[in-house]
Amino acid sequence: MAVAPHPIAVEPALPPLTPGPHGRRLGVISIVACFGGLLFGYDTGVINGALRPMSAELGLEALTEGIVTSSLVFAAAVGALVGGRCSDRFGRRTVLLALALLFFVGTVVLVAAPGFALLVVGRVLLGLAVGGASTVVPVYLAELAPFEIRGSISGRNELAIVSGQLAAFVVNAVIGSTLGHLDGVWRVMFAVCALPAIALFAGMLRMPESPRWLAARGRHDEALAVLRSVRAPARAEAELAAVDRVAAHETGRMSLAAVLRSRWLRRILLVGIGVGVAQQLTGINSIMYYGQTVLVESGFSESAALIANVAPGVIAVLGGFVALWMMDRLDRRTTLLIGFSLTTACHLLIGAASMLLEPGDSARPFVILALVVAFVGSMQTFLNVAVWVYLSEIFPLRMRGLGIGIAVFAHWLANGALALSFPSLLGGLGITGTFFLFAGVGALALAFIATQVPETRGRSLEALEADIASGRVFEPRRR
Numbered sequence: 001m002a003v004a005p006h007p008i009a010v011e012p013a014l015p016p017l018t019p020g021p022h023g024r025r026l027g028v029i030s031i032v033a034c035f036g037g038l039l040f041g042y043d044t045g046v047i048n049g050a051l052r053p054m055s056a057e058l059g060l061e062a063l064t065e066g067i068v069t070s071s072l073v074f075a076a077a078v079g080a081l082v083g084g085r086c087s088d089r090f091g092r093r094t095v096l097l098a099l100a101l102l103f104f105v106g107t108v109v110l111v112a113a114p115g116f117a118l119l120v121v122g123r124v125l126l127g128l129a130v131g132g133a134s135t136v137v138p139v140y141l142a143e144l145a146p147f148e149i150r151g152s153i154s155g156r157n158e159l160a161i162v163s164g165q166l167a168a169f170v171v172n173a174v175i176g177s178t179l180g181h182l183d184g185v186w187r188v189m190f191a192v193c194a195l196p197a198i199a200l201f202a203g204m205l206r207m208p209e210s211p212r213w214l215a216a217r218g219r220h221d222e223a224l225a226v227l228r229s230v231r232a233p234a235r236a237e238a239e240l241a242a243v244d245r246v247a248a249h250e251t252g253r254m255s256l257a258a259v260l261r262s263r264w265l266r267r268i269l270l271v272g273i274g275v276g277v278a279q280q281l282t283g284i285n286s287i288m289y290y291g292q293t294v295l296v297e298s299g300f301s302e303s304a305a306l307i308a309n310v311a312p313g314v315i316a317v318l319g320g321f322v323a324l325w326m327m328d329r330l331d332r333r334t335t336l337l338i339g340f341s342l343t344t345a346c347h348l349l350i351g352a353a354s355m356l357l358e359p360g361d362s363a364r365p366f367v368i369l370a371l372v373v374a375f376v377g378s379m380q381t382f383l384n385v386a387v388w389v390y391l392s393e394i395f396p397l398r399m400r401g402l403g404i405g406i407a408v409f410a411h412w413l414a415n416g417a418l419a420l421s422f423p424s425l426l427g428g429l430g431i432t433g434t435f436f437l438f439a440g441v442g443a444l445a446l447a448f449i450a451t452q453v454p455e456t457r458g459r460s461l462e463a464l465e466a467d468i469a470s471g472r473v474f475e476p477r478r479r
Helices: 021-033 035-045 047-058 062-090 092-112 116-144 147-154 156-179 185-191 194-204 211-216 220-230 233-249 256-261 263-280 284-298 302-308 310-327 332-356 364-393 397-452 461-470
Strands: none
Touching: 021 035, 021 116, 021 156, 021 194, 021 220, 035 047, 035 062, 035 092, 035 116, 035 156, 035 194, 047 062, 047 116, 047 156, 047 185, 062 092, 062 116, 062 397, 092 116, 092 185, 092 194, 116 147, 116 156, 116 211, 116 364, 116 397, 147 156, 147 310, 147 364, 156 185, 156 302, 156 310, 156 364, 211 220, 211 233, 211 397, 220 233, 233 461, 256 263, 256 397, 263 284, 263 364, 263 397, 263 461, 284 302, 284 364, 284 397, 302 310, 310 364, 332 364, 332 397, 364 397, 397 461
């Protein structure tokens, strides 16, 4: 299917944003939806401290540890792909309600698991929910947010993710320190996940559907009612008029075959895949999943590493607040280039410190911890928020669920490959070789961002769609 000339060739003239109850309503919606991000973060981070007591109780070895850890991640790849398509068909809100139920069921299975097999089943269920949330929540927020503050609204999901990871690290440290002598302590760590799952389900029952999804299905009155709840009346009507022009021009969902037949849609899909995979190949989730193991390798005792592991979680949350402040002030490309430059430098420094400071040197664990904290801070401030915001806004409406689903599918596959191989990689290459390898991949990512990634900040989703359809989005922007 060829892409016809788009009806929106220039940025639509919209009334300016104004304060009022609609702004508070948008804030409430974003908080409730971000419970999906909180669950994403907690379920991916809790394994960091739960893995060792779980392995000791159930007799897991290196391979089965890797399977338990990575099963969630590979399932998340499938969940991302299916969740994106389901949200296009059934609606963003409906899918978020279903994901809340899946989070709860997965938690129950995992907590009750008597052995390896059901442990993997529980992790797979949680992975499907995590993957679905990773695609649906950013799209839901981006489609509700006005373009002037879309970065800071969509970016709240990433802040929720790292807050969930920090919560997991703190819960692990507290429970491990107070109840670590008891059998099954890891089950308590996992059980905490049920609370935000309940909050997400109860909250989404009162939240609206995405107005852009409603407009794309001809449900004009419902879309306008939702927009009027989160915009001033004049702004809501003008914004819906632009959405309606797109919806009238392109109806129905777009197939993958149609995307691949279009030069520009194919290219924007590859850009989305590349951005998502590049983020994962920094190795950030190797730290989030195996941070305690890395710190033990650097010279900390197991108990000290469990407590020290909270530091990267804290800096991730602080970096998230800085990132939200920057998202509507700094171009996406600039943010990504700074981020990959800093993380690559941190990789080189971690590798060098591990090589120059011999095991047994009292300074070695603290220097490596400081550099790991700097790496996580750089990731969160300049990359993690920017990547998720970018993926939520780059795809046209008809392929948005499909596009972000495929991009995040590739993102999770890269994540899973690292989760499965990192223990072996660390055992074979040590900290030095592993982080030098990450540095080499970071240099390639920098080249990709500099040459292939177009700018998206400061544009409505509809105007971006017009420029993608014509290929203008890949031309240098003049400010």
